[in-house]
Amino acid sequence: MNFDFSDDLKQLRDQSRRFLSERCSPAVVRRSLDGQEVYAADLWREIAEMGWIGAAIPEEFGGAGLGYEGLCVLAEEMGRAVAPVPFASTAYLAAEAILTAGSDAQRREYLPKLADGSLIGCLALSEGSGNPDPAAIQARVVGGRLTGAKWPVADGGIADIAVIVARDEHRQPSLFVASLADVRRRDLTTLDPTRNHARLDFDATPVQPLGSGGWGSVQRVLDRAAILFAFEQVGGADACLRMACEYAQERFAFGRPIGSFQAIKHKLADMYVALELARSNAYYGAWALGADATDLPLAAATARVSATEAFHLASKENIQTHGGVGFTWAVDCHLYYRRSKQLGLTIGSAPFWKHRLVDLLETRNAA
């Protein structure tokens, strides 16, 4: 039994944590929160130079070839730092979609530039409210040209290319890839200003099909990304628990640290339990990604359900532990509360993944 990250990856985790605590301090995150910059472009460049974006991209396509466990380790640290960069959109969604569904030529065209940070990617899936659903896709490709509106698209306002879900010539929801250079875009105001979101209006935009089509290829991208998002959520939840524990030891009320009250202790213990369960499920997901296991979809749904619950709980109870200052703009609790919802809603919210989880249990049972 060796159900843990290797010493090399633990070293990567420590290094990336140290780097992000210096270069992605709350002050950096707040520049995006306060609208001074759309994303932390300097940080993004440094992350690219260190090879993080292409961690899981094979070396033949310009990646670092660290494997998926390496990308999982980095994802946890990005979540911990509430990093205001298009890491998830580029690495877990666009690059993954091109890697898993694209042709060799498409991989060669896009992956090296995504890996070195010269292209920012995104996934254009949603068309307004509602969870991922093949029946809800209206965007359509006719004669190699895409028409339709996609919103919200995480990092859509800063991305150079998008992987898009649209109906193909046979009205099948499928994956496409396109440059966003000539696409009309509008930045959206959202719950989490530390991540860019946009509305993309495609109007006969030239696109290339990515893979042979069908919703299966879309779901495959979502499944794999769900594991990486789970690691970000675990990182965020861990940061919240640490903040809450620190505050509970420093803050005195009724003549004693509030952490000595059982009402606070039990709250913290519940956060810890949810986090540990989520972490263990995420680890299994990391293994499934690395091994390309047959039960990857079930591992992904399980990790996603667990991590969404853990981060939501930790981010709201962190505010509660802080009391009044917890809901001020100046204290960092809300950065996590916002990010928890951003990560929890993008690529499908908890009910979507719960239903998918049971579908997969039932498929397994029928087999």
Next chain:
Amino acid sequence: MDFNDTKEEAAFRIEARAFLAANAEPKAGAKPVLRQSGVDQQAVERCKAWQAKKADAGFAGLTWPKRFGGREASPILQVIYNQEEDAFVVPRGLYEIGLGMCIPTMMAYAQPEQLDRYVKPALRGEEVWCQLFSEPAGGSDLAALRTRAERDGDDWVINGQKIWTSGAHLSDFGIIVVRTDPNLPKHEGLTFFFLDMKSPGIDIRPIHQMSGARHFNEVFFTDVRVPDSQRLGAVGQGWKVSLTTLMNERLAVGDVQRPEVDDLLELSRKLRIDGKPAIQNGAVREKIAEWHARSQGLKFTRFRTMTALSKGETPGPENSIHKLVNASKLQDIASYGLDLMGAGGLVIDDDLAEAYAMFQSALLSSPSSRIAGGSDEILRNIIAERVLGMPSDVRVDKGKPFNQVPTGRR
């Protein structure tokens, strides 16, 4: 990451599996073994026969010293044996406390000649041990216990009452913590002994639980004499010795009980809501997904613990999460399964009840799971204080002589 055994672990797994296959019936296909409602005389005989067989084959006390019949094996081998044994129907319930808690405490504090006398018979299951800790006034606040021991020549004379003693009526020996000086503060006046459960003056009365089971006992002590040579640790060091015992408790208690989420899944395929299988109902699906995620989370947390053990690391108090999560999950799944059955869920008769009545029986037994071996609240305190580093609670009894502190129910 991988889930492979090391060479040594794999060899041991094969050995354990072969022993079990030759000596026990596989669980697959057998009627599920539900939480036992206590161990009757017939079951005692089965337990004794199985334990002797297991000890003779070298699978009991795997981590114990060789001179006591153990293998001095790494704890990971014990986990592997438990995993393998879990696939077979084997009698349980008689030795977990004795071998998991009492004898390890003896090994830490008893004299060498006492160990020569007691350890092997315990390991072979010839002698049964129980643990006499809790009292009516000392549950979560264990150190508030009031049972007195007074020195009389070479003996101590014990008077008082213990409660929640599993298997006292089946036990030959017990370990006990008692108050030897009520003038000292709570934790300082305690002393630890082992004693013969057949000693004159011991009166054992079973407790009838709400589930119908009679697993626990009240044990009354009237002028029970224990020789000073059976003291474990110094006079006044009883609390420290107790902690040794309790450290083992959370590893010993906490098997997964049924119904598990898979049983609920099975049930919701069979029962119907609005003319369709309940598993197609959105609310049912969300509940099942949540419990599945929790179950899997515990399973993989156990894998992380095994990994630590396999590397020779010692798992810490973070193991408290297993019982905390499992006990509530059991109660919630039981209650939800019954909700799906509607009025039919009330029926326990064997010929009519769904799923061997496991949901009904868990409804009634799960409250004890949330309390025995550390209540949910105590487990949360342990996580907060020992894992997360929160300061201990303010104690109004701190430093006060025990006989000036209110205890029990007033």
